[in-house]
Amino acid sequence: MEEAVKQVRALVFDVFGTLVDWRGSIAREVAAVFGDRVDPFAFADDWRAQYQPAMEEVRAGRIPFCKLDRLHRRNLDIVLAQHGLQDTAEAVRVDLNLAWHRLDAWPDVAPGLQRLRARYRLAPCSNGHIALMVNLARRNSLPWDAITGAELARDYKPKPVVYLSAADAFDLAPHEVMMVAAHSSDLEAAAAAGLRTAFVARPDEHGPGLGEAQAAAAVDLSVTSVIELAERLETQG
Template identity: 70%
Template sequence: MSFAVRALVFDVFGTLVDWRTSIAREVQLALEPRGLQVDGPAFADAWRDEYQPAMEEVRTGRRPFSTLDVLHRRNLDVVLHRFGLDAAVDEPLRVHLNRAWHRLDAWPDVTPALERLRGRFLVAPCSNGNISLMVDLARRNGWHWDAILGAEVARDYKPKPEVYLAAARAFDCAPHEVMMVAAHSSDLAAAAAAGLRTAFIARPDEHGPGRGEIQASVPVDLQAADLADLADRMGA
């Protein structure tokens, strides 16, 4: 590479974890024993569709900062109502369902590739997920971070510049010494605008088979087929 990168920071939902399959599984495991039939993937999609609108309330200042766990819970109540499940899902089950985001499974390439990358670079999530959520995902999937960064540290949500810049400051790095790694062109465009380097990871099945991004639609420093390919390209 013709540029010096000291740290890699990662988007998590979609880039490192298969949130759709995991949430669909968790919803069905929680509801079907109670005799509640639900289309797990459709429920996962509906829940995820509330993600950006909820964060936009914070980004625009209409709501004070709340962690993603809090936003996910508000969104869960909306989706349960939409699916006609209000009366059938009690408070303890709602709490359990909301914690499903803490039980997401990594894409198969992620855990070994992260370990390789950590041998050469500082590594951390730069996610909209809160710290406890990131800790639980790391413990579940065997990840070893050098720090946990992102929205809760910055007290705002991507793609606001402060989220990326706070991550760079936490590692005592200039923005150009940090590379944002993500499967979403919009995330990478925002990181680049804040001065970070960028790497795109293809996740063609994030939103279902063939319904994820396969290449960046914005200029990036690197494009990779998966995280193992990125580790190869970064000399890790």
């Protein structure tokens, strides 16, 4: 395993949950709009619950590929209705949908990425599209060398093409790229496509104690932060 990790030349990252706190950030934005008309964390959870079903429409070929903003907007309209907020004005819906472009990174992320960039090429490998990834990077000082992921692949994770297109973007073989994520299913799919894998624990992603504290799949590295990932990889020589 150590020799395999030494061959890695680029790291690609899941973003939602792994690098940014989507739940806390979305709840903050919802609270600012609706005040006490809604539980902001319940709204955030319900909005996120629509995420995978919406992408499955694309993965299954039932609808053409589209950028995540379109899926998030469709999902937002559903959740507003669920919470009795059908009277929400169109301008408010448009701005609230862009809350996904204003998510805050976990505190370890920016300094950890800066350390990693000294030795590796870095990119997100997210289901978020390029504009969304750029906006999150600029908000949180994320030092990407490129933007890879769903828009480049024209499909959504965990389809193999998403991981393979990220490796190809760097002119690297899959085994020369490490996928970093807080979700075992993401890492399992990346490993099946030939990438190396690193698990970053985010035990509070879905609320206190409701995220993954340990990987449920075999991984090359398992850490508690992006800073620890940098430290571990530095020891690999």
